[in-house]
Structures are given as C-alpha cells and as structure tokens.
Amino acid sequence: MSLRVYNTMSGKKEEFQPLVPGKVGMYVCGVTVYDYCHIGHARANIVFDIIFRYLQFAGYETTYVRNYTDVDDKIINRANERGIDSKELAEEFIRAFDEDMAALGLVKPTHEPRATEYIEQIIAISQKLIDKGMAYESAGDVYYRVDKFDGYLKLSKRNLEEMQAGARITPGEQKENPMDFALWKAAKPGEPNWKSPWGAGRPGWHIECSAMSSSLLGDSFDIHGGGRDLIFPHHENEIAQSEGASGKPFVKYWLHNGFVNVNQEKMSKSLGNFFTIRDILKTYDPEVVRFFILTSHYRSPIDFSDQNLIEAQAGLSRFYEALLAADQAVEGVAEADASSEEGAKLEEKFREAMDDDFNTALAIAHLFEGVRTMNRLVATKKFRKKADLVAQVRDLRVTILKLGEVLGIYHSDPASWLEKVKLAGLARLDISREEIEELIAQRKQARAEKDFTRSDEIRDLLAARGIELLDSPAGTTWKLK
RNA sequence: GGCCCCGUCGCCAAGUGGUAAGGCAGAGGUCUGCAAAACCUUUAUCACCAGUUCGAAUCUGGUCGGGGCCUCCA
Numbered sequence: 095m096s097l098r099v100y101n102t103m104s105g106k107k108e109e110f111q112p113l114v115p116g117k118v119g120m121y122v123c124g125v126t127v128y129d130y131c132h133i134g135h136a137r138a139n140i141v142f143d144i145i146f147r148y149l150q151f152a153g154y155e156t157t158y159v160r161n162y163t164d165v166d167d168k169i170i171n172r173a174n175e176r177g178i179d180s181k182e183l184a185e186e187f188i189r190a191f192d193e194d195m196a197a198l199g200l201v202k203p204t205h206e207p208r209a210t211e212y213i214e215q216i217i218a219i220s221q222k223l224i225d226k227g228m229a230y231e232s233a234g235d236v237y238y239r240v241d242k243f244d245g246y247l248k249l250s251k252r253n254l255e256e257m258q259a260g261a262r263i264t265p266g267e268q269k270e271n272p273m274d275f276a277l278w279k280a281a282k283p284g285e286p287n288w289k290s291p292w293g294a295g296r297p298g299w300h301i302e303c304s305a306m307s308s309s310l311l312g313d314s315f316d317i318h319g320g321g322r323d324l325i326f327p328h329h330e331n332e333i334a335q336s337e338g339a340s341g342k343p344f345v346k347y348w349l350h351n352g353f354v355n356v357n358q359e360k361m362s363k364s365l366g367n368f369f370t371i372r373d374i375l376k377t378y379d380p381e382v383v384r385f386f387i388l389t390s391h392y393r394s395p396i397d398f399s400d401q402n403l404i405e406a407q408a409g410l411s412r413f414y415e416a417l418l419a420a421d422q423a424v425e426g427v428a429e430a431d432a433s434s435e436e437g438a439k440l441e442e443k444f445r446e447a448m449d450d451d452f453n454t455a456l457a458i459a460h461l462f463e464g465v466r467t468m469n470r471l472v473a474t475k476k477f478r479k480k481a482d483l484v485a486q487v488r489d490l491r492v493t494i495l496k497l498g499e500v501l502g503i504y505h506s507d508p509a510s511w512l513e514k515v516k517l518a519g520l521a522r523l524d525i526s527r528e529e530i531e532e533l534i535a536q537r538k539q540a541r542a543e544k545d546f547t548r549s550d551e552i553r554d555l556l557a558a559r560g561i562e563l564l565d566s567p568a569g570t571t572w573k574l575k
Numbered sequence: 576g577g578c579c580c581c582g583u584c585g586c587c588a589a590g591u592g593g594u595a596a597g598g599c600a601g602a603g604g605u606c607u608g609c610a611a612a613a614c615c616u617u618u619a620u621c622a623c624c625a626g627u628u629c630g631a632a633u634c635u636g637g638u639c640g641g642g643g644c645c646u647c648c649a
Binding site for chain 1: 577578580586587590591596597598599607608609610611613614642644645646647649
C-alpha cells in the first residue's frame with residue numbers, strides 16, 4: 095500500500111504523489127522567536143519531525159524547510175519592553191528554540207532559513223504583486239488586494255463578505271478593503287528596517303514564508319505544514335501571495351496538526367496553563383513527551399496532563415524493559431543460521447499504519463505487539479538452546495529499534511534509561527537510596543535466616559513508602575511502585 | 576452569527592461500509608518463601624433517535640453534550 099495523507103484543502107485523505115517522483119519538498123512554519131517554546135510548539139515540531147523521518151524511511155528524497163520568523167511586531171514589542179535590540183532578542187530565542195528541539199531529539203531540517211535573510215525576495219514578490227495589480231502601496235505600507243485573488247479563503251473555507259462585515263481596521267492603516275493584509279510595513283522610528291521601493295520598512299507577517307518557500311523549494315512544492323491555527327489567516331495569505339505572484343499552484347498537500355489542551359482546557363496565556371518545553375523537561379524525560387504525543391493521531395486534539403504523561407512513561411518503560419530483557423536473554427548465545435520472519439512482519443504492519451496518514455498511534459500499537467511476542471519468546475523454557483527462537487528475538491529487537499528510530503524513540507540504552515527514570519522518580523519520594531540499600535541488606539539477612547516474617551515486614555515498610563522490592567537469583571533490586 | 580471538529584471499555588486511544596487494535600488500571604491463572612516483571616485467560620456493539628444498505632462505530636437527517644477557528648498563536 096502506498097502513502098495516503100489528509101489534505102486540509104480537500105478535507106479528505108488523498109493518495110500521496112509528489113510533483114517529482116521519489117522526491118518531496120516540505121515547508122513547515124516554524125516559530126516567531128520572541129519567547130520560549132511551549133508544549134504546542136513541541137507537538138507541531140515533533141509531528142513534522144516524524145513525517146520528515148518517515149518520508150525518508152519510505153524512500154523519498156526529502157527536502158525539509160522550517161523557518162525562523164525573526165522580524166515581527168511581537169519581537170519588536172518584546173525587545174522594547176526589555177530595552178534590547180530586536181535582533182539580539184531574536185538571536186536569544188533562536189538559540190533557545192534550537193536547544194529545546196535538540197533536547198526533544200528532533201533531527202535537523204534540511205534548511206532553517208530566517209526571514210531577515212530573505213528581504214530581497216520579499217521585496218521582489220511584493221513588487222511583482224503590485225505590478226500585477228494584486229497589491230498596492232499606501233503611505234509606505236504595501237497591502238494585498240484580497241478581492242483580486244479568486245481563490246481567497248479556499249483553504250479555510252470562509253466567506254469573504256461575512257468576514258469583511260466583522261473585520262476591524264487598525265488605526266493608521268489606509269486599506270482599500272479591511273480584509274487586505276500587509277506585505278510590507280513602513281518603519282516607525284526605532285524599528286528594524288530595510289530599504290525598499292516604498293521607503294524604509296519591514297516585512298508583514300505571511301510574506302516571509304512565501305519568500306523562503308519559493309526560494310528553497312520552488313513556486314510549487316508538495317507539503318506545507320503547521321498547526322491548525324495557522325490555516326487562517328497565515329496559510330490562506332501565503333496562498334494568495336504565492337499563487338498571486340507566480341500564477342502557479344502553490345502547495346499540493348496541506349497538513350495541519352491538532353492542538354494541545356492542558357487538563358481539558360485550551361492552553362492559553364490568559365488561563366495561565368502555559369507550559370514551556372524547558373519546564374516540562376525538568377519533570378519528564380524528553381522521550382516520554384515524544385511518546386505521549388505520538389500515541390495520538392497528529393490531527394486529534396491531545397490533553398496534556400500529569401496522568402497522561404505518567405501513563406506514557408509506563409508505556410515507554412514497557413519497551414525498555416522488554417529490550418533490556420531481550421538483550422540479556424540473547425547475550426552470549428552464538429549466532430546460528432536460523433531465519434526469522436518476525437521482523438519483516440512487524441515492519442510491514444508498521445508501514446501500513448504510517449502509510450495511512452502517519453498513524454503513529456496504530457504504529458505504536460503494532461510495536462507493543464512486537465514487544466509481547468518478544469517477551470513470550472524470551473520466557474520460553476530453555477530459550478537459549480532454541481536457535482530459531484533466539485534468532486526471532488534478535489530479529490524483533492533489531493526491528494523494534496529500527497522502527498523506533500523512525501519515531502525518534504528507543505534510542506537510549508535500556509538499562510541507563512530505566513535507571514534515569516527511576517532516580518528521577520526517587521527524588522520526588524521521601525526516602526534515600528542509602529536507606530533503601532540498608533533495608534535491603536537487613537532483609538537479606540532475615541531471608542538467610544528464613545525469617546520471612548521480618549522479610550515481609552521490610553517489604554511492606556518500603557512498599558508503604560513507594561518502593562517495590564524485586565527478588566531475583568542475582569539478588570534484590572528495587573523500583574518505584 | 577458563519578465555518579469546522581469531536582462524543583469508542585474505569586482512564587488514554589486506533590479504527591470512515593463487513594460483525595470493535597493497543598496501552599494503563601481491574602479479575603483469575605502460571606512463576607515466586609512472599610512479591611515484582613513476564614506470559615496466558617478475561618472485561619465494550621461504539622452519546623441518543625430515525626433512515627439508507629444484504630450489512631454501519633463507520634453514510635444521511637435530527638437531538639443532546641463537548642471543543643476549535645473567525646484577533647496574535649503550533
């Protein structure tokens with residue numbers, strides 16, 4: 095089966111056929127760099143990170159462009175509040191963004207252009223639109239004439255007349271139509287500015303994406319992505335600009351990820367339920383965050399809550415525990431020439447799920463089944479003497495790791511990961527490692543003397559404080575309950 | 576008001592015409608001095624009503640409930 099994607103433009107899943115067979119051009123709207131990224135940014139970027147990885151895994155030579163919008167009203171305002179240069183502010187948050195994305199384990203896009211590096215192209219597109227009568231200059235600003243573009247609002251499926259009725263005009267703007275939007279804004283004193291045919295000014299919001307995408311991917315390309323909230327006005331306006339200027343179809347497939355809610359409420363600054371990526375990573379492992387995001391479909395809304403994150407951690411632990419057990423089970427067993435179909439079967443299911451509009455939730459469900467199969471094999475009596483079973487476990491283990499890589503998970507050493515999560519959890523309990531070790535030693539003594547009453551007392555005592563003891567032939571270890 | 580989305584087992588969550596994936600939690604069992612992990616077994620007819628169809632969670636209409644966009648936002 096081949097890849098199918100849900101296209102916001104048609105409202106349907108469509109067969110994915112890139113403009114050039116075997117190659118994909120993908121542009122995803124990045125961030126406006128004036129503040130730290132929140133969990134919503136994390137989701138959007140992780141979703142498209144997985145799409146990028148999967149396209150490559152599926153054999154497409156993929157060019158992925160994700161921009162930084164580093165000139166904008168919000169940046170200027172924030173810089174003024176802090177009394178620093180807006181360029182300095184942008185640099186600071188570009189660095190912060192890079193750190194956050196690296197912490198979340200994202201791969202680097204092919205290109206990460208900045209709006210300010212494309213001023214020339216922005217001016218060129220604006221000029222072209224003016225020449226074609228689709229834009230006009232007004233007191234040093236340049237506006238797009240929305241009623242000159244037939245397809246306006248075709249992506250968001252709105253009605254221009256109705257929107258005009260409700261539209262507001264910002265004081266100082268001289269627009270022909272309240273729905274017209276700025277391509278270029280005349281600079282006010284103290285604002286960053288560039289020379290243009292219309293005087294000193296700076297780009298409006300939207301135009302930078304048209305400039306960067308056409309420069310790096312051409313006038314027409316395959317995939318354009320972003321959060322749902324960008325459909326209107328941002329993406330609608332990009333279409334108007336790009337198609338208005340080039341006269342060619344802009345984007346073949348529009349992909350939009352769903353929102354993140356926090357404890358069932360929309361995340362917003364006014365509600366005060368805003369979580370930055372760096373805050374979350376103080377409590378949760380980055381892989382847990384990624385795993386949580388991938389256990390829902392990218393278009394569905396997800397609810398960010400402690401309970402959901404804790405469940406994600408439990409799910410991911412199941413993988414790492416199985417991988418660790420498999421490692422230990424096959425360690426030192428000689429390679430035999432037994433063959434295995436298990437890995438290929440799993441990969442087939444994984445591909446089928448991902449081919450259906452990147453259904454990561456279903457793909458992960460298949461991986462869980464792989465884990466169960468692997469655990470069952472390892473638990474077989476005299477497992478190490480059965481070459482075919484050993485081969486199957488090795489095959490499954492390698493396949494799970496390989497497919498996990500497509501999702502950006504399971505890349506840690508299982509023992510280290512489990513230990514790290516355990517110690518992080520211990521820090522939240524009122525008990526020290528030393529105290530636990532001491533009680534384990536006492537219990538060992540009691541068990542040696544067959545004093546099982548005392549032994550169980552210690553077990554219960556620790557259990558009451560959140561610690562579970564695990565007895566094995568190699569000794570007693572512990573974990574968090 | 577306009578446009579759009581959602582309502583699946585206690586919780587999370589797949590599934591867009593052929594008799595409901597997966598995870599967590601629960602129950603029983605195997606294993607264990609006890610326990611844990613693991614494994615096995617087990618738990619839903621899909622908000623409601625009416626239609627279309629040989630057949631619907633999946634299509635149509637309606638009802639109820641929840642949410643989003645329409646202003647900056649991933």
